[in-house]
Amino acid sequence: MPKKIDWLYHRKSCITCQRAEAYRDNCGTVVTETVDARKIRYSTTDALKLLDGIDKFIAMRGAKVVTFDLKKDRPTDDVLLTHLMGPTGNLRAPTARLGKTLVVGFNEETYKQLL
Numbered sequence: 001m002p003k004k005i006d007w008l009y010h011r012k013s014c015i016t017c018q019r020a021e022a023y024r025d026n027c028g029t030v031v032t033e034t035v036d037a038r039k040i041r042y043s044t045t046d047a048l049k050l051l052d053g054i055d056k057f058i059a060m061r062g063a064k065v066v067t068f069d070l071k072k073d074r075p076t077d078d079v080l081l082t083h084l085m086g087p088t089g090n091l092r093a094p095t096a097r098l099g100k101t102l103v104v105g106f107n108e109e110t111y112k113q114l115l
Helices: 015-027 044-049 077-084 108-114
Strands: 007-010 034-036 056-061 064-069 095-098 101-104
Touching (some): 007 015, 015 108, 064 077
Parallel strands (some): 056 101
Antiparallel strands (some): 007 095, 056 064
């Protein structure tokens, strides 16, 4: 049975978003809600609100993967924002919510574990 992504924030022109999309398509993943990052921007306040109800936050940049257990040991907002926000000051894309897990970026090994 294919995994379900509850919420997806992506930009079609982004190479990382395209790689993540190709991987999701190969897995047969179903996306419930999609937000176009070119049309809707998330500020720091909006990005932190995405963590409401999230138990696990995974941030990826290339091969580097950082996992936060928000339920047991939530870091400061500044630490979380360094992983949530891109150089433009907006939420990084791709960002996906799978149940109580929020995933930012793309790393094939991590996607394999999640999907």
